[in-house]
Amino acid sequence: MRTEMMQRAPTFQTHVRAHEAVINNEAWYGDGEPSLGETFTAAKTAERHSVIIETLLRGAKRAAKAEDTNPANDYNDLADKLAACRAKARCGSLACAKCARAFQKAKVAAQQTIIAALQKDRSEKNLVFISVVPQGMTYKPGEFSRIDIVKANRWLKDALKPVGMKRAMLGSADLGWESRRGGNYLQLHWHLALWTSNPDQLEQKLKAIFLRAIKYERPVDVTAAHDHGFLAYMNKVIKLPDLLRRNRRNLPELLLALDQTQPLDLLVLSKLRLSAQNGGLVMRRITTKKRKSKRKTKQKTS
Ligand SMILES: [Zn+2]
DSSP, rough: HHHHTTTSSSSOOHHHHHHHHHHHHHGGGGSSSOOEEEEEOOHHHHHHHHHHHHHHHHHHHHHHTTTHHHHHOOOOOOOHHHTOBBBBOOOOOTHHHHHHHHHHHHHHHHHHHHHHHHHHHTEEEEEEEEEEOSHHHOEEEEEEEEOHHHHHHHHHHHHGGOSSSOOOOOEEEEEEEEEEOOOOEEEEEEEEEEEESOOOHHHHHHHHHHHOOOOOOEEEEEEESSSSSSSHTOOOOOOHHHHHHHHHTTTTHHHHHHHOOOOOGGEEEEEEEEEEEETEEEEEEEOOOOTTTTTOOOOOOO
């Protein structure tokens, strides 16, 4: 059954068990906890799912008219794959409104749990929600197939070394559609959560790394997280309702790019590892071998 389901999809090599845990558990497709808000109920997602398929078919017709059979075939194939997504035969595609939402819910649930657990040892620190927008990493229509989240996440982890990657951190890559000042492009950026004893200093360090992008006024934003409300936003990947309203023309190409990305590859984890557990995801602290006075040791991180 799995080979049939995965026919069109690229071969995913990471997080296979975690991926299957999510798509094989219908609870993530329903309206149980964690809630993603009234805009993202199962019913409203089903409506968007239909609109997405319609949009792909329309995109295929348009491409065929332009005598570009390549995307036309790809859009038709993806439409078929999404239309076939149902219980016990989930497509697992990030282009699928239903599956993308299931992964979002499973990620939020796992993150709520690990954040609560880590908070116990970090009562003197602040949990902060960070957005970083790197220069470049923008994609115009026609370039979306170049988006490589795995590579981008590796770049990010490297870029973040000056602020210390020895601390527990979690986050996700995110694709925002920018249509300001005549520009029309996707901006790849990240939302992260971590603990710090000095949010201002951290923000200064981050600003030194992520220099102001010309078209983006706020390359770095650090805000205190008073609850877990930011988690749904952090794991949204795209603003689907907004794209369906404002940008259906470019959506088929974006959906193809999303289909080439494994939902769990969007995650950015530092000192945490992801695995499958009880039909869901679990994140665990990676413990270092040498830790004699584990709680007393002052970390040099800010
Ligand atoms: Zn699906």
